[in-house]
Amino acid sequence: MAEEQQRRILVAVDEGEESMYALSWCLKNLAFQNSKDTLLLLYVKPPRVTYSAFDGTGYLFSSDITATMERYSQQVADCVLEKAKKLCNNIENVETRVENGDPRDVICQMVQKLGADVLVMGSHGYGLIKRAFLGSVSNHCAQNVKCPVLIVKKPKPTTGET
Template identity: 50%
Template sequence: MADVVESEGRKIVVAVDGGEESTFALQWCLRNFVSSSATTSSPRDTLVLVYARPYPPVYSAMDGTGVLFSEEITASLDKYSRDLADSVMNRAQKICKDYNNVKVDVKVTQGDAREVLCGTVEKIKADVLVMGSHGYGFIKRALIGSVSDHCSKNAKSSVVIVKRPAA
């Protein structure tokens, strides 16, 4: 008789950034991908919440206006960035608290959001990447780029882009 191998659930990466769009995408993912009524015999999904902290700006000892940047200022900016990441992740984890049948992992990584998300998907061999959309128009996307557009073209998994309904 063959041994029964417990199958692993899906690995779902959700991009979180503290904005309303990513919060809506996380809630949508929980409602549509993770059933709160799953049985204990069904495989347990893993939800990986990913926040990409931007790299700190690089300042020379004196900027172009003649302002001198001290180590205290740059340390303060870095602390703010870490505190913001902690706050965003705490809020995201609270949204997930009612879903006991899903394992929630948190990954805070420093870097460009496009590369962090695609890299995480590839590294953990995620089944799907779920992310919100800011709904930028053509010109704004062309000027600043679109994280969701980049990920839809480059992620090594399926990508679900969740648009928040207009209010």
């Protein structure tokens, strides 16, 4: 067996199935039960302004709509992290974190801030906002973080995933 360590494993999760698959793969292949490993589950909420990019119109929503979206966004975050935590039921040290911003930047920042030893993420993401950003989040992170990056693809992507 690989030697037991105190590793800080940061897993970027979103509402896509792929990030949950990435987490499962990590739990099966990388994280050690009964070890001192800490699993850091990070969910990044898109900044409010990017909602306007969803339909490509550049339309700015009224405050009512943005408030509703903000609530919805928080609910999604809670739901995703709850689901992710359930998968980690064999791991003693699990921390969750919600941040706002461009996931590309936020994930890279959090890797450094939280002192992660390895970053785990799906390749496609980033869920609701994947169309709002140019380029791949995982590519960006693989290029910019200093620690090892594990990019996990879901073997059979559901139709419509790109």
